[in-house]
Every structure is written in structure tokens, then in C-alpha cells.
Amino acid sequence: MPGNNFExxxxxxxxxxxxxxxxRFKTVSVxxxxxxxxxxxKAALTALLPMVLRRGTESSPTAQEISRSLEGLYGAEIDxxxxxxxxxxxxxxxxxxxxxxYLSDRPESLLDRGLELLSEMVRRPALENGLxxxxxxxxxxxxxxxxxxxxxxxKVQYAVIRCIEEMCRDERYGVxxxxxxQDLEALDVAGLTEHFRxxxxxxxxxxxxxxxxxxxxxxxxxxxxxxxxxxxSREIKPTVxxxxxxxxxxxxxxxxxxxxxxxxxxRTGRSRRDPGFWALAFCDGILGGFPxxxxxxxxxxxxxxAYYAFSKLEATKGLMTLSCGIDxxxxxxxxxIMNEQVEHMKRGVLSQEEMDYTLRGMVGRIKAAEDSxxxxxxxxxxxxxxxxxxxxxxxVRQLEGITRDDVVEAAQGLRLDTTYLLTKDDAQEVRQ
Amino acid sequence: xxxxxxxxxxxxxxxxxxxxxxxxxxxxxxxxVLPRPGFLKKHATFMTRYGSVDSSFTLPxxxxxxxxxxxxAHFLEHEVFEEESGNAFETFAxxxxxxxxxxxxxxxxYLFTTTQDFKKCLEFLLTFVGRLxxxxxxxxxxxxxxxxxxxxxxxxxxxxxQANLMQALFHxxxxxxxxxxxxxxxxxxxxxxxxxxxxxxxxxxNMVVFAxxxxxxxxxxxxxxxxxxxxxxxxxxxxxxxxxxxPEEPHEVLKPRVSHKMLVSQPILNIxxxxxxxxxxxxxxxxxELLTGILLDILLGRGSDLYTSLYEEGLIDDKxxxxxxxEADYGVTIIGGQTxxxxxxxxxxxxxxxxLGHSGLSEEDFQRxxxxxxxxxxxxxxxxxxxxxxxxxxxLHGVGLWDFASTLQSLTFEEVSRRFSEFLDPxxxxxxxxxxxx
Numbered sequence: 001m002p003g004n005n006f007e008x009x010x011x012x013x014x015x016x017x018x019x020x021x022x023x024r025f026k027t028v029s030v031x032x033x034x035x036x037x038x039x040x041x042k043a044a045l046t047a048l049l050p051m052v053l054r055r056g057t058e059s060s061p062t063a064q065e066i067s068r069s070l071e072g073l074y075g076a077e078i079d080x081x082x083x084x085x086x087x088x089x090x091x092x093x094x095x096x097x098x099x100x101x102y103l104s105d106r107p108e109s110l111l112d113r114g115l116e117l118l119s120e121m122v123r124r125p126a127l128e129n130g131l132x133x134x135x136x137x138x139x140x141x142x143x144x145x146x147x148x149x150x151x152x153x154x155k156v157q158y159a160v161i162r163c164i165e166e167m168c169r170d171e172r173y174g175v176x177x178x179x180x181x182q183d184l185e186a187l188d189v190a191g192l193t194e195h196f197r198x199x200x201x202x203x204x205x206x207x208x209x210x211x212x213x214x215x216x217x218x219x220x221x222x223x224x225x226x227x228x229x230x231x232x233s234r235e236i237k238p239t240v241x242x243x244x245x246x247x248x249x250x251x252x253x254x255x256x257x258x259x260x261x262x263x264x265x266x267r268t269g270r271s272r273r274d275p276g277f278w279a280l281a282f283c284d285g286i287l288g289g290f291p292x293x294x295x296x297x298x299x300x301x302x303x304x305x306a307y308y309a310f311s312k313l314e315a316t317k318g319l320m321t322l323s324c325g326i327d328x329x330x331x332x333x334x335x336x337i338m339n340e341q342v343e344h345m346k347r348g349v350l351s352q353e354e355m356d357y358t359l360r361g362m363v364g365r366i367k368a369a370e371d372s373x374x375x376x377x378x379x380x381x382x383x384x385x386x387x388x389x390x391x392x393x394x395x396v397r398q399l400e401g402i403t404r405d406d407v408v409e410a411a412q413g414l415r416l417d418t419t420y421l422l423t424k425d426d427a428q429e430v431r432q
Numbered sequence: 433x434x435x436x437x438x439x440x441x442x443x444x445x446x447x448x449x450x451x452x453x454x455x456x457x458x459x460x461x462x463x464x465v466l467p468r469p470g471f472l473k474k475h476a477t478f479m480t481r482y483g484s485v486d487s488s489f490t491l492p493x494x495x496x497x498x499x500x501x502x503x504x505a506h507f508l509e510h511e512v513f514e515e516e517s518g519n520a521f522e523t524f525a526x527x528x529x530x531x532x533x534x535x536x537x538x539x540x541x542y543l544f545t546t547t548q549d550f551k552k553c554l555e556f557l558l559t560f561v562g563r564l565x566x567x568x569x570x571x572x573x574x575x576x577x578x579x580x581x582x583x584x585x586x587x588x589x590x591x592x593x594q595a596n597l598m599q600a601l602f603h604x605x606x607x608x609x610x611x612x613x614x615x616x617x618x619x620x621x622x623x624x625x626x627x628x629x630x631x632x633x634x635x636x637x638n639m640v641v642f643a644x645x646x647x648x649x650x651x652x653x654x655x656x657x658x659x660x661x662x663x664x665x666x667x668x669x670x671x672x673x674x675x676x677x678x679p680e681e682p683h684e685v686l687k688p689r690v691s692h693k694m695l696v697s698q699p700i701l702n703i704x705x706x707x708x709x710x711x712x713x714x715x716x717x718x719x720x721e722l723l724t725g726i727l728l729d730i731l732l733g734r735g736s737d738l739y740t741s742l743y744e745e746g747l748i749d750d751k752x753x754x755x756x757x758x759e760a761d762y763g764v765t766i767i768g769g770q771t772x773x774x775x776x777x778x779x780x781x782x783x784x785x786x787x788l789g790h791s792g793l794s795e796e797d798f799q800r801x802x803x804x805x806x807x808x809x810x811x812x813x814x815x816x817x818x819x820x821x822x823x824x825x826x827x828l829h830g831v832g833l834w835d836f837a838s839t840l841q842s843l844t845f846e847e848v849s850r851r852f853s854e855f856l857d858p859x860x861x862x863x864x865x866x867x868x869x870x
Binding site: 023025372 | 448449471472519545573586588744770800806814837869
């Protein structure tokens with residue numbers, strides 16, 4: 001297997017630089033991540049920060065200048081934002097730079113110029129009197145508010161997100177990665193600037209590079225551009241895993257829509273850190289990870305109730321959500337089929353075929369993700385956050401060793417926590 | 433074996449350092465392979481030139497016009513996956529591959545990605561697409577699934593705003609209708625109609641195979657050839673293709689404006705501009721597409737003055753976009769995004785175009801955006817799925833994958849400016865708005 005093994009160096013200021021040197025890709029991909037704890041108090045502030053950073057740097061003080069520079073670098077791209085990985089709130093800045101050797105004029109130092117811009121974005125953003133610019137702050141705060149509100153536009157995602165929010169309402173994981181609209185009013189430029197200084201100087205930071213660059217050159221470049229004085233690297237509190245459910249809840253939300261969405265939230269009792277994680281992932285695969293899985297086969301293919309029906313595992317927090325989109329009248333039937341499939345998993349009603357297909361499917365999916373710089377970097381990041389260092393070969397070997405008993409045992413750990421239904425105002429027959 | 437081949441080409445692109453291998457078989461099927469050593473996954477697509485707009489046609493050797501309900505190409509895509517013994521997904525699953533298909537206005541594409549058993553997957557792809565095993569029950573059950581698919585899209589504001597726009601722009605052309613049809617049109621589709629469309633449009637002479645990954649090109653093309661001649665699902669006799677019929681479409685839009693209320697966090701505005709000269713052929717379509725892409729980046733890309741001022745005024749966010757889709761017989765540019773004030777945004781866009789129409793575009797912008805376009809093509813080469821789509825899209829217009837770079841270099845600033853002047857005619861413009869209910 002062509003190893004996707006990163007070489008890591010830690011700079012004196014504790015920024016970690018991970019390089020995967022490969023000629024497979026014609027574009028060089030760089031991902032900078034800053035890790036923080038996800039908390040209700042800081043979520044909106046943290047979400048706002050990368051939005052404001054994208055607006056300007058000391059030498060390119062407007063977003064327009066940054067965009068024009070990137071266009072001039074043959075369409076290099078920078079994207080910023082936040083992700084939620086378990087209860088870790090990750091700020092990201094992405095940079096993609098086309099490889100000079102494949103361009104008509106063979107332009108020089110495209111990557112260096114892209115990296116300088118990236119470095120400037122975190123070290124020397126556009127400031128006025130030592131603070132972020134008031135106009136950028138206000139515009140981006142308004143954009144963040146709209147982003148928070150816009151979750152409802154994608155109802156498939158919305159149902160899953162709402163289910164998880166309800167389920168984890170008393171846990172940090174229940175906090176939205178964008179924070180809440182009511183958090184925005186209290187924010188100000190001074191607070192954001194202070195948050196920026198702390199974030200950059202003391203939270204764990206990783207830089208991943210994938211492409212036609214040697215680890216030596218990457219390390220040299222990183223020492224030159226990123227070894228700025230920092231106060232160290234704080235410890236991030238690990239994600240709290242809760243297994244027991246006192247009593248399952250039901251949540252119904254009504255809007256004027258054309259299709260009902262059902263989402264079931266389960267606690268699995270396992271996370272990426274546990275040795276039994278891959279058995280759980282296998283269980284998720286059989287239940288709803290593929291078109292041959294139980295949910296797709298039974299909710300869609302046999303009953304014809306839905307176009308989509310799938311399960312999804314949040315590896316760091318150990319949550320599994322099952323969801324489908326159905327006709328309003330089919331709620332009871334769909335729910336019964338989904339519950340039945342979970343029961344089948346727990347009782348070991350699984351064929352050898354389901355085991356075989358899922359093994360092949362999972363191995364195929366995990367390997368295929370390595371062909372994308374983003375896929376390979378996200379796998380590393382997830383391992384890194386969970387303190388697990390497994391190569392692709394390690395993962396494949398573990399998957400191949402999983403037995404039907406392992407899967408059933410993982411399934412028996414599933415605890416239904418929240419049943420969430422998105423339906424319309426006058427829907428009939430919405431009852432248990 | 434070589435007697436079954438009509439032509440074979442090896443196309444090396446020195447700048448990208450990649451080679452595309454192509455072969456045409458006597459039955460009319462085209463095969464292309466782009467080897468990418470070192471990639472773990474292998475990806476193949478099998479496309480038929482048959483999409484949602486092909487709803488009225490005459491069969492070869494007949495003058496009789498066949499009219500079928502909207503959404504039938506998409507329905508057929510669902511049914512092709514149904515096998516006598518179950519579902520094509522399962523066979524791919526058994527091989528460890530991930531399979532899918534999609535229908536557009538102009539084509540239906542079946543595809544898989546795999547890191548194991550590529551040959552068996554390809555063999556199966558080339559077999560199941562050629563056979564259709566329908567029963568009345570299966571057809572009825574599938575209607576329920578498609579109905580849920582359509583209802584899912586009905587609830588997605590960005591689809592709704594665009595669907596409404598297409599209906600406002602076009603009077604008669606079937607591109608005005610949703611690719612999936614409507615709940616009513618889908619209910620009207622019969623087993624016999626599905627069978628007729630399959631036997632008409634799923635002929636090798638109307639199809640193309642593309643594969644990429646760590647592959648031996650000759651071996652892969654030979655395999656396609658062997659599978660086709662050894663299984664009995666394909667009619668390999670060369671055939672004239674059906675003649676598609678498109679109604680007369682006026683140059684002006686049907687309705688200047690259309691509005692809809694639904695559950696959405698803030699209004700969405702889409703402005704559509706109908707192309708002036710449909711009836712383009714092959715390379716001209718690609719040329720217009722590239723020209724328009726560059727033009728839109730000059731006008732409204734993140735580096736433009738207009739984008740910058742709209743963004744700073746809070747009228748748009750960074751998801752604001754402008755794109756063009758063009759085929760031989762229709763073309764449309766769609767500009768838009770979320771906005772708190774659709775009226776004001778529309779006004780500012782039209783005003784901005786007017787001002788630029790007077791002052792003229794900047795040649796420096798043109799040169800810079802052309803560089804950007806060149807560099808971004810590398811990103812496409814790096815993603816097998818995106819690459820296959822670009823290949824297929826070019827193929828439909830009779831354009832080669834490597835024509836991209838040479839066409840791009842041959843574009844002139846004057847052409848872009850001329851293309852811009854076509855944007856300014858209000859009779860070719862429709863506005864579609866989605867507003868929050870309440």
C-alpha cells in the first residue's frame with residue numbers, strides 16, 4: 001500500500017508540522033488547525049475569528065487584495081472556518097496551491113507566496129490601533145448570525161444536528177460550532193482581538209502539508225514562517241463520553257415543509273480512543289453506512305418509504321444517528337422499521353454476506369479517502385485529537401479481524417437517547 | 433479483435449504530463465482511459481447521451497413522434513439499478529465498490545469507485561446498465577421512492593429558487609422542467625415507456641466509458657471490448673441514433689420575475705440570463721463556457737470591485753455565486769445567493785453591469801483570471817470523480833479533455849468583452865426569489 005505516512009516535526013514554539021511528500025497530486029494542499037475546547041461561552045467568538053482573519057492581513061489589508069493575490073497565484077485558494085471534532089472546536093485555514101511544474105509559464109515560488117499569505121493571516125492580521133478593524137468585525141458578526149440561522153435551509157442536516165443538540169443539551173457537544181445568535185450581541189472588537197492573541201499564542205496548532213514538497217523543505221519553510229514566539233501549547237480537555245441514558249426523549253418540531261425527517265440519536269459507549277472502536281464502526285456500516293445496509297434495504301428498498309435512510313457515527317463523542325426523509329403519514333411505520341433493524345443488530349440477526357460486504361466496503365472507503373489530501377489529513381487530525389496513532393495498514397488489519405460477536409457486542413452498547421421528528425403543522429397520524 | 437475497432441489514439445499532454453488513451457469500437461462505443469499511477473482508487477463511468485430534455489424524439493427509420501412524461505430519464509436511472517436478483521448496489525457491495533448514478537438535463541451517468549476487484553466491477557457496470565428487468569410492482573414501488581426524492585428537493589431553498597428560475601426563463605424548451613419531473617408526471621410513467629426509452633437510448637453508439645486510476649490502458653480497453661461482445665445484453669449492430677425534437681424557443685424570457693415563499697432563513701435571489709446564440713457546435717460550446725466563466729469571475733469573482741462592494745454592504749455572503757451552463761441548443765447564466773434584500777441586490781447588480789458596460793472591462797483582470805482558470809484545472813485532474821465529469825461533459829460536445837488548455841490560451845479579451853454585451857439585454861433576464869414564509 002503506498003503509505004500515507006506523514007513525517008512530523010515539532011517547532012520550538014510547539015507547532016507541529018506534518019508532511020506527506022507525494023508526486024501523486026498536482027496541487028499542494030496545506031491545512032492549518034488550531035484546537036480549542038468547545039464551550040458555550042466561547043463558541044461564537046471562536047467561529048467569528050477565522051471569518052475576520054480572512055478579511056485582511058497587514059500587507060494585504062482587504063479581502064479583495066487577498067483574492068486578487070490568490071488569483072494571480074494561478075487560482076490558489078484560501079478558505080477559513082471552524083469544525084467540531086467531538087468536544088474540540090477546531091479553527092481551520094485551508095490553502096491549495098497549483099504545482100508550478102504543470103503550468104504554462106512555470107511560475108516560481110507559488111507555494112512560498114501562498115504560505116507567506118497563510119502565515120501572515122495568523123501572525124499579522126489587519127489591525128487598527130492594535131485591534132481588529134471595527135467594520136470587519138461588524139460585517140462578519142452579521143455574516144455569522146446569518147450562518148447560524150441558515151442551518152434550517154438544509155433540512156437533511158438540520159434534523160441530524162437538532163437531534164444531537166437536544167440529546168447533548170447539557171454537554172459541551174450540544175453546542176453548535178457557530179454558537180447561538182444570542183451570544184453575538186455581547187461580542188466586541190477588543191474581546192475578539194484578545195481571543196485571537198490567546199488562540200494563536202497558546203492553543204495547540206498543527207500544519208499539514210500534502211504534495212510535491214519534501215519534509216526537509218516543509219520543515220525549513222515552517223521554521224522560517226511559523227516559528228514565532230508562543231507561550232506554549234495548552235492541554236485541551238478530552239471529550240466526555242456518556243453512555244447511560246436515564247430515559248429516552250421525544251422531540252417534535254413543526255414547520256411548513258413537504259417532507260418529514262426522522263432522526264434517532266444513540267449513545268454507543270465507545271469512541272475513537274477505545275480498542276473496540278472499529279467494531280462499532282463496523283456495526284454502523286452494517287446498520288446504515290452503505291446502500292447494502294439494513295436501513296437502506298428495509299426503509300427504502302423493501303418498504304419504499306424513503307429516498308434516503310442512513311446512519312452516521314460521530315467517532316470522538318461516540319454518538320450514532322439514524323435518519324431518513326419520509327411522508328408525514330409514514331412516521332410510525334418508518335420508526336418501527338428503524339427500531340427493528342437496531343434490535344436485529346443487538347440480537348445478532350446478521351448474515352455472513354452483510355459482514356463480508358461491510359468489510360469490503362469499509363476498507364474500500366478508508367483507502368479511497370487517502371486519494372484526497374483532505375481525506376488523508378482529516379483521518380490524521382481525528383487520530384491526533386483522540387491520541388491514537390494508527391496507520392492505514394493498522395486500521396485495515398483491525399477491520400479484517402472483526403467477528404460477528406464483536407459487532408453484536410458493539411450493537412448491544414447502543415442506547416437510544418432522543419427521537420427527533422421534523423414535521424409539518426397539520427400532519428396527521430403523528431403519534432406513537 | 434482489431435477488426436472491431438474503428439480508431440485508437442494516444443493523447444499525451446506535455447504540460448500536465450498525462451496521457452489519455454482512447455478507442456472507438458465498431459458498434460460506436462467510445463472508451464477512454466487516463467492512467468494515474470500511485471492512486472489507490474479506480475473510478476469508471478458509463479454515460480449515455482440521454483437526459484431529462486430528451487422527452488420527444490423519433491425512432492430511427494420512423495417519422496412517428498414519441499412523447500414521454502417529464503422525469504422519465506431519471507426514473508429509468510433508478511430502474512436500471514433494479515436487477516432480477518435484487519439490486520445492482522448489492523453486487524457492487526459484494527465487490528467492495530461504491531456505486532452511484534445521476535441524471536442531468538443531457539445525460540445519465542452510472543459510476544463506481546473501488547480499491548479492489550476493478551475488473552469485475554467494470555464488467556458488471558458494462559452489463560447491468562444494458563439490461564432492464566421491470567415488473568409492474570417494482571415500477572409502482574419506485575414511484576414512492578422518487579416521490580420522496582422530489583419532496584426532499586422541494587424543501588431545499590436553493591433548488592427551489594433555481595427550478596422556478598428555469599420555468600421563468602424558458603417558454604417551451606424541456607430544460608425548464610425539473611430533471612426528476614413532478615409527482616404527477618412520475619405517477620404517469622409506465623413500464624412500457626421505460627422499456628422503450630431504455631432500448632432507444634441505451635445503445636453503445638450513444639454511450640461512452642471513461643476510467644481513471646492506477647490502470648493499464650490497453651488491458652482496460654480490451655476488457656471493455658470483450659465484455660461487450662461476450663454478454664448478450666447489448667445490440668452491437670451500428671445504428672442511427674434517435675432524432676431528438678426540441679420545440680421553438682423564443683429569445684425573450686417567459687416571465688421577468690417569479691417569487692415563492694417557503695421555510696428559509698433569509699431571502700435568496702437568482703438572476704438568470706438566457707444565452708443569445710444557441711445552436712452552437714462542439715468546440716464552440718466549450719469556448720463559450722470558458723469565456724463566460726472568465727467573464728463572470730471578472731464581473732463578480734471575489735477579486736472584483738462589484739463583489740467587494742456588495743459584500744461590504746452586507747447584500748451578499750461568501751456563498752454568492754455566478755455560473756453558466758450551456759449546451760448546443762440552450763444556455764443560461766445564473767447569478768445569485770442569499771441576501772437580506774433581494775430588490776436592492778438585483779438593482780445593484782444590474783447597475784453594476786451597466787456601469788461596467790460603459791467603462792469597459794479591464795484586460796489586466798482578464799489575464800489574471802485566465803491564470804486562475806488554468807491553475808484550477810489541476811485541481812480537477814487530482815480528483816478522479818471530478819475529472820470523469822469534466823471528461824464526460826467535454827465528450828458530449830465532441831471536445832477532448834486536453835482541448836481545455838489550448839482553448840483557454842486562445843481566448844481573447846475582445847471575445848470576453850463581446851460576450852459581456854450580451855448580458856445587458858433586459859428581455860433575456862428573469863429574476864427568481866425565494867422569501868421566508870410568515
